[in-house]
Amino acid sequence: MAENKLTVKQKFTNFCTFLYNSETGEVLGRSGRNWGEITIFYIIYYICLAGFFAACYAVFITTLDEHFPRLIHEDSLIRGNPGMGFRPMPDLATTLIRYEMADEKSYKPYVDHINEYLDKNHRNASSDLVDCPDGVPRPEETTACTVDLNTTLARCGDDFGFKDGKPCILLKLNKVFDWFPEPFEADSLPDNMPQSLKDRYDQTRVWVTCEGENPGDNENLGEIEYLPQQGFDMKYYPYKNQKDYLSPLLFLRLANINPNVGMLIECKAWARNIWHDRTDRQGSIHFEIIVD
Numbered sequence: 001m002a003e004n005k006l007t008v009k010q011k012f013t014n015f016c017t018f019l020y021n022s023e024t025g026e027v028l029g030r031s032g033r034n035w036g037e038i039t040i041f042y043i044i045y046y047i048c049l050a051g052f053f054a055a056c057y058a059v060f061i062t063t064l065d066e067h068f069p070r071l072i073h074e075d076s077l078i079r080g081n082p083g084m085g086f087r088p089m090p091d092l093a094t095t096l097i098r099y100e101m102a103d104e105k106s107y108k109p110y111v112d113h114i115n116e117y118l119d120k121n122h123r124n125a126s127s128d129l130v131d132c133p134d135g136v137p138r139p140e141e142t143t144a145c146t147v148d149l150n151t152t153l154a155r156c157g158d159d160f161g162f163k164d165g166k167p168c169i170l171l172k173l174n175k176v177f178d179w180f181p182e183p184f185e186a187d188s189l190p191d192n193m194p195q196s197l198k199d200r201y202d203q204t205r206v207w208v209t210c211e212g213e214n215p216g217d218n219e220n221l222g223e224i225e226y227l228p229q230q231g232f233d234m235k236y237y238p239y240k241n242q243k244d245y246l247s248p249l250l251f252l253r254l255a256n257i258n259p260n261v262g263m264l265i266e267c268k269a270w271a272r273n274i275w276h277d278r279t280d281r282q283g284s285i286h287f288e289i290i291v292d
Contacts, residue, residue, distance in 0.1 A: 067240075067241050068177075068241070081176075081273070081274060081275055081282050081283060082173050082174050082175075082176045082179060082269070082274065082282070082283065083173075083174045083282050083283070084171060084172070084173055084174065084267065084269055084282075084283065084284055084285040085171070085172050085174060085285065086169055086170060086171050086172070086267075086285050086287060087113055087114045087117050087169070087170040087172075088109070088110035088111070088113035088114050088169075088170075089113065089287075090109045090110065090112070090113040095286060095287040095288060096287070096288045096289075096290070097110060097167070097169075097287060097288065097289045097290070098288075098289070098290040098291075098292070099162060099291065099292070100292040101162075101163060101164070101165045101259075101291060101292070104163070107159070107162040107163070107167075110160075110162060110167075111159050111160055111162055114160055114168075114170055117170065118149075121246065121247070122147055122149060122246055122249065125146065125147070125244065125246060126243075126244035128143070128144075128243060128244055129143070129144050129145060129146040129147075129244060129246070130143050130144070130145060130146065131145070131146055132145035132146070132235040133235065134204065134233055134235060135203075135204030135205065135233060135234055135235065136234065136235055137180065137234045137235065137237055137238075138235055138237075139180065139238060141242075142240070142242055142243075143242060143243075144242040144243065144244055144245040144246060145235050145236055145246075146246075147236075147246045147247075147248055147249060148228070149228075149249065151227075151228055152168075152227040152228050152249075152251050155168075155227055155253065156168035156227070156251060156253060161253060161254075161255070165257070165259060165291050166253060166254060166255040166257075167253075167254055167289070167291070168227070168251045168252065168253050168254075169251065169252040169254065169287070169289075170249060170250070170251055171208065171249070171250040171251070171252060171267060171285070172247055172248075172249055172250070173206065173232050173247065173248070173269055174247075175239045175245075175247055176239065177238075177239060177240065177241065178238050178239070178240055179237070179238055179239065179273075180237050180238040181206045181234065181237055181271040181273065181274070182271055182272040182273045183203035183234075183271060183272065184201065184203075184270070184271070184272055186201070189201060190270075193209075193270060194209050194211065196209075197209050197270070201270075203234070204233065204234055205229065205230075205231035205232055205233050205234055206231050206232040206234070206237075206269050206270065206271050206274070207230060207231040207269070207270045208226070208230060208231045208232070208250055208267055208268065208269050208270070209230075209267065209268055209270070210224055210252055210265055210266070210267040210268075211224075211265070211266065212263055212264060212265060212266075213264040213265070213266050213286075214264065217263045217264050217265065220257060220258040220261045220263050221254065221256070221257055221258075221263050221265065222254070222255070222256025222257055222258070223255075223256055224252055224253070224254060225252070225253035225255060226250060226251075226252065226253075227250070227251040227252075227253055228250075228251075229250075230250075231250065231269075231270075232248040232250060232269070233248055236248045252267070254289070257289070257291060259291050259292060260290070260291070260292055261290065262288060262289075262290045263288065263289055263290070264286070264288050265286070265287055265288070265289065266278070266284060266285070266286045267284060267285050267286075268283060268284040269283055269284065
């Protein structure tokens with residue numbers, strides 16, 4: 001028993017000696033000089049490692065242009081196909097817009113979300129923007145065009161029509177650098193284009209159509225009003241990172257929807273170089289709406 005105790009005591013003594021040996025002055029089995037050599041080695045090692053990464057980063061930076069992305073068109077991740085977005089969408093987990101006309105708290109988040117987007121992007125626009133002729137592309141211009149929303153916002157109202165059960169939904173076509181919409185020729189309109197658009201199609205804009213996904217949705221949806229026009233004018237393209245550039249906006253005014261009925265709505269942008277993929281939100285958007 002005493003022998004076992006002595007063994008434990010000896011182990012403890014050996015451990016303490018390993019931590020600090022008073023006879024040799026070693027710490028953790030190494031002398032001060034040895035520790036100094038190791039410290040200097042790792043300082044030099046990490047300085048060299050940091051210098052290597054800094055050099056790699058410097059070389060990488062030289063391949064980038066502040067005003068021109070490295071990968072564009074078919075080489076980019078989105079393959080040169082613009083997606084569509086809509087507001088309000090305060091909850092990114094759902095595309096459902098549902099509220100009660102008599103309850104301001106139920107539609108206030110939707111109104112706030114649209115206002116937040118406009119405040120961030122379009123209100124208080126730069127004075128450097130210019131008035132551009134409608135329907136005329138500007139491939140060589142370096143200045144950006146104004147986006148006049150005064151008439152549209154006056155039509156929708158301060159609460160974007162939510163209070164009266166005539167909500168205005170904001171649509172936008174996502175910016176893609178140096179992307180230029182290729183309009184259809186009159187004799188080559190796609191078969192799936194709505195007949196109502198075929199009857200009036202021209203090459204002055206990226207046209208947009210919105211409709212219910214089912215016949216019942218169209219019946220309950222009623223006629224849709226497009227503000228300020230049915231599509232995005234060609235004068236805003238191509239986007240080349242012009243100073244103070246503003247994306248064109250389109251509002252859908254749903255003035256004739258039936259209350260207390262859920263509706264599925266799909267909107268599509270039309271051009272020869274836009275293909276539609278609902279899953280990836282490319283060239284189209286989908287949302288649901290219920291007005292109680």
